[in-house]
Amino acid sequence: MDANITFTVNGRQRTLRTDPARALLDVLREDLELTGTKYGCGEGRCGSCTVLIDGRRTYSCRTTAGEAAGRTITTIEGLASGERLHPVQEAFLAENAFQCGYCTPGMILSTVALLAENPNPTDAQIVAWLNRDLCRCCGYPNILNAVRRAARSR
């Protein structure tokens, strides 16, 4: 049963008419053409689908469009300001914290959420937070360096 759903994505208000039971991930990728957020497991266990909802880390594969109504959503596409990248994006570039890059949007948003809550995380805290983000190219060392670098740059 379709309904009108309104939310703010990357600073822009969007209204869609769709089934509220659809995953937010699917709506972002298929209806709004924001393919930066990725499908990895569909169970909220890999971090590929990470977005920020009202600034908090959220797994969009386990969030319905209906649940996102009225909220403020940030995807990877919404981090940069025009040509100016977000400091976390810059940190990932500086540390070459990617190989295939598929996990990278999720890793970056997860890091943004971490540093918003805890600007000076210890290594143990970083690992505990990012344990929910999987990389299968074994990029973890560089990713950890990127998070440390991003924390230092604040």
Next chain:
Amino acid sequence: MTTETAESALDYEEPIDRVSFNFELTRRQFVQVLGAGLLIASFDAPVDGAQGRGGGGRSVAARLHIARDGTITVLTGKVEGGQGARAQITQAAAEELRVAPSRINLIMADTSLVPDDGITAGSRTTPATLPAVRQGAAAARMLLVDLAARSWSVEPSQIELRDGMAFHAPTGRRQSYADLASSDQGTQAFAAAAPTSVSVTPVSQWKVMGVSFPRPNRRDLVTGAHKYPSDIVRPGMLYGRVLRPPSYGARLVDVDLTPARAVEGVVAVRDGSFVGVAAPNTFLAQKALEAVAKTARWEPAPHPNSSQVYDYLRSRANVPGNPFAAELSAAATSLRQTYHVAYVQHAPMETRAAVAEWADGLLTVWTASQNPFGVRGELMQAFRLGADRVRVIIPVCRGSRMCPNWTSNC
């Protein structure tokens, strides 16, 4: 010509029907896509016994194109999956052509355009493909020197190439690669086979290779701009789901597609044991699939179960004798242990996906795979099409981690 290459011997035991096909470079295709200019076609000499999996016999493969506006396009059948093939092939071509890497436009893994450099696996790109790229680029360099020398009526040895320009030091004259590619002599859409003796740049003179080089599309990775195979969207595209059997080789006895077709916008097809649905979005496709799955009756094929599989394999394995039997019996102490390891599936983060588009009798497929020409061969077989009717494009994709992703998704 052997059909088993170094790559396949190393990594892949899967029983795949190798399709031998014969692909021909068409002049028209190149002029359409890349424009007029210089096209360097060379026999890619096998290095270390590895050879492109092109099927029967050698073929003339185009490696490099210099357009009249100076745009340099390099072509490779290798795939970028995060391991750095794009960067290193770009560096290699830039080095030999005496240009900055940013001047190289590298087209990868588009079967309509690129040579078959074989499967991307076994760390073969560096020892096998890079030499072929360097030879092609060095051949282009020799051709540019030759064109400049003839245009100025001077000895080729007096010509130096630097930053996309040809210089004649004694007279101070210069021409750009664009000039040379546009010249009367340069206007040939096909070069003959590259000269057999081509000298690549020695290590001691490297300026671009051997230097740390940032990954070309890195910004797109951190901004989410990069389109993986599962991000490709085509006009009028539907989202598909396949009805999977409960076990390998099961036969579909009966299924009712009407519940799927009752979902708005859904297309459902059956072909033997294959059932697929497609819908305007994945949510509807999944709904349709679940409706169909409820009606499906399967006849399973007999298989050993997880606890039986070890004995099953052992009884059928051809286990050679222990080559260390003598050492073992001479040892002071010997230990013996048996380990049973469960099947481990490669699981890159990107789920397996493909986009297939039919237009004017031509099938184009975007997918993540290490073997674009292998995928093309299988599609040709499956749909009984010639090589000129199937185009496979492997975008920069998820690391496959030594997992040959064959054609099933397409």
